[in-house]
Amino acid sequence: MDAQDDTTEPSEVLLLCTQCGPTKGPQPLSAFPKAPGRPYGVRKTCKACKALDRAAKNAANPEKHQAKLDYIRQWHAAHPTYNQEWEAAHVEHRQQWGIDYRAANKEALQESMHGWRASHAGHISEYNKQYAADHPEEGRARNQRNYPPYYAANKPAFIARARLRRLRLLNAPVLETFRDEEIFERDKWICQICFEKVNKKLKWPDPGSASIDHVIPIAKGGSHCRQNVVLAHRICNSSKGARNGTPQQQRLF
Ligand SMILES: [Zn+2]
Ligand SMILES: [Zn+2]
Numbered sequence: 001m002d003a004q005d006d007t008t009e010p011s012e013v014l015l016l017c018t019q020c021g022p023t024k025g026p027q028p029l030s031a032f033p034k035a036p037g038r039p040y041g042v043r044k045t046c047k048a049c050k051a052l053d054r055a056a057k058n059a060a061n062p063e064k065h066q067a068k069l070d071y072i073r074q075w076h077a078a079h080p081t082y083n084q085e086w087e088a089a090h091v092e093h094r095q096q097w098g099i100d101y102r103a104a105n106k107e108a109l110q111e112s113m114h115g116w117r118a119s120h121a122g123h124i125s126e127y128n129k130q131y132a133a134d135h136p137e138e139g140r141a142r143n144q145r146n147y148p149p150y151y152a153a154n155k156p157a158f159i160a161r162a163r164l165r166r167l168r169l170l171n172a173p174v175l176e177t178f179r180d181e182e183i184f185e186r187d188k189w190i191c192q193i194c195f196e197k198v199n200k201k202l203k204w205p206d207p208g209s210a211s212i213d214h215v216i217p218i219a220k221g222g223s224h225c226r227q228n229v230v231l232a233h234r235i236c237n238s239s240k241g242a243r244n245g246t247p248q249q250q251r252l253f
Contacts, residue, residue, distance in 0.1 A: 167224050172223065187230055191233045
């Protein structure tokens, strides 16, 4: 139309494509191929219709289509650096295109990424393992940065998890999970090996501190459950080792 139309923000202008308009409804100017000199500087048919038209024409005349492809290939062979030069000269344009494309297709891209991650779970974990092995200093730095305060805030959970890991390594039957404190309270802070009081204030690795003792040792086929654990001084627990015949075992049976 006239120059006034050029000052309108493209996002505010909606046009009907002469082909798909009745079904698709109005579309923004960005959906139409550029055509300088035409109203709004765009063609009457939208990009999607143009692509369909082109595909139909190519299918109807495969020889002409092949000739066109050959010509393009020859042209690029004669101008080998053209693409690189164009890309180098349009870095910002390409970046902006990427930003716009990702913004317009955010959900589809996310879905595609989730799908890829789900179907490549093994690949991803292999990659992560390899990366961790190749960059041990990064893991150490992360631990030093994050671990101490997190550990301090979650100590009982850390201890419980470490024990479960140890038990799993021993192939021990883990029938229940519980906090140490629950067992200490149940046994009223009395060591079930020497039957002396356990001082609540003593902490690991103090030999007098509280520890969890498996009545039937895991090594002898005992399982990890409330019924098979008692409170014991660390020193009493470690001196017992995996031996049999302690008083509380007889008590249990
Ligand atoms: Zn259209
Ligand atoms: Zn004891």
